[in-house]
Amino acid sequence: MNWYLYVLKKYAVFKGRARRKEYWYFFLVNIVISVVLSWVDTRLGTPGSAEGAGLLGSVYSLAVLLPSIAVGVRRLHDIDKSGWWMLIGLVPVIGFLVLLYFFVQDSQADSNEFGPNPKKSREGHMHL
Template sequence: MNWYLDVLKKYAVFDGRARRKEYWFFVLFNLIASVVLSIIDGVIGTFSAESGIGLLSGVYSLAVLLPAIGVSIRRLHDTNRSGWWLLIGLIPLVGAIVLIVFMVQDSTAGDNQYGANPKQDAV
């Protein structure tokens, strides 16, 4: 849970590096929260079939948009790639696969142009 909260604390930080652990724990807790809020939307009747999203899950999605972009860019920096690579996700299917491959790769050893290796700080 601390990894999720750390990302929220750095909600508009687009520089630096993020470990795989930080990124994937944020994705996991984000997914869990989205599923729970979607279920609550369905139960209390705030889900809109026309838009495909509920009130609570929609507000939550907007609230975590900047932190999600920030941690994704920092994760790309950790693999020594520019944050602009995030835009490849706009290409249907292929872009998402490429981003997943980038996100699961190990950190660049030592320092890179985006900062110190966060793994070295944790050890």
């Protein structure tokens, strides 16, 4: 849960690097929260829940959209890729697979143009 809060603390920070742990824990917690909110939306019968986009889930998705994009950009920076690679996600199937391949790669061992390796620097540790 700390990694989730760490990403939210950097709500719209597109500079720097994000290690795999930061990205994937944020992703996992988002999935869990989304499933729970979907269940709650269905039980409460909130507007849109019958179509699969209930009110609570939609508000949550909108709230975490910017930090989700930001942590994805920082994750790409960690493997020395431009944040513009996030746009490949707009290409059906292929885009998802390319981003998945990028996001599972280990950090670039040394500093790169986006900053020092977060595994080796103090910045890579959580300060909540």
